[in-house]
Amino acid sequence: DADVTQTPRNRITKTGKRIMLECSQTKGHDRMYWYRQDPGLGLRLIYYSFDVKDINKGEISDGYSVSRQAQAKFSLSLESAIPNQTALYFCATSDERTGFEQYFGPGTRLTVT
Amino acid sequence: RKEVEQDPGPFNVPEGATVAFNCTYSNSASQSFFWYRQDCRKEPKLLMSVYSSGNEDGRFTAQLNRASQYISLLIRDSKLSDSATYLCVVNGRSDSGGGADGLTFGKGTHLIIQP
Numbered sequence: 001d002a003d004v005t006q007t008p009r010n011r012i013t014k015t016g017k018r019i020m021l022e023c024s025q026t027k028g029h030d031r032m033y034w035y036r037q038d039p040g041l042g043l044r045l046i047y048y049s050f051d052v053k054d055i056n057k058g059e060i061s062d063g064y065s066v067s068r069q070a071q072a073k074f075s076l077s078l079e080s081a082i083p084n085q086t087a088l089y090f091c092a093t094s095d096e097r098t099g100f101e102q103y104f105g106p107g108t109r110l111t112v113t
Numbered sequence: 114r115k116e117v118e119q120d121p122g123p124f125n126v127p128e129g130a131t132v133a134f135n136c137t138y139s140n141s142a143s144q145s146f147f148w149y150r151q152d153c154r155k156e157p158k159l160l161m162s163v164y165s166s167g168n169e170d171g172r173f174t175a176q177l178n179r180a181s182q183y184i185s186l187l188i189r190d191s192k193l194s195d196s197a198t199y200l201c202v203v204n205g206r207s208d209s210g211g212g213a214d215g216l217t218f219g220k221g222t223h224l225i226i227q228p
Contacts, residue, residue, distance in 0.1 A: 040121075040220065041220065042200075042218050042219060042220035042221060043157070043200075043218040045216075088154075090156055090157075099145065099162075100145045100147070100204050100216060101147070101159050101162070102159075102216065103159075104156035104157050104158070105156060106155070106156050107154075107155070107156055109154075
């Protein structure tokens with residue numbers, strides 16, 4: 001089984017809809033991250049969390065919110081989806097013991113029409 | 114100057130050839146450096162860390178030049194399976210509001226190995 005899983009893997013939604021992307025990990029890592037990837041722009045950090053009680057904004061947090069329900073779960077919400085949020089979304093984890101190496105989930109391809 | 118800059122390519126290289134990529138970074142306080150590999154529509158995966166003295170892992174060699182603030186990746190005897198996008202990753206953001214571990218990802222260099 002994969003160490004970092006994301007659901008759904010693909011989603012098409014309409015402008016204005018609320019959508020939640022979920023991430024789970026079995027690595028026992030404290031730190032979790034949400035990134036989006038757009039062609040030509042690379043990976044950009046949306047939110048990150050060092051532990052269950054810690055939530056921090058990343059480079060591009062506007063229009064997104066997150067919830068760290070447990071050490072193993074970190075969800076990303078789009079309260080009112082818009083077309084320019086169409087992207088590939090990755091969850092990642094890391095831990096002090098692994099240094100700065102981050103382990104990524106398989107990604108969620110989101111299309112907002 | 115962009116935080117982490119890479120030539121996007123694509124680099125079209127015949128199988129068996131040697132290919133090298135460079136990456137430059139802007140934050141002189143950066144402490145950790147990595148190369149990640151990303152296959153099309155897949156997640157990035159760590160290829161190798163980059164150490165100050167340079168390091169080698171099989172056909173792959175990574176080097177760091179702190180004075181000039183660049184990192185290189187050399188692939189020898191390239192294989193068809195090396196075709197991917199290679200991401201240069203640096204920690205230590207220049208802005209205090211940056212990410213947790215301060216990892217900044219380059220946009221990647223696209224490598225195509227041709228038979």
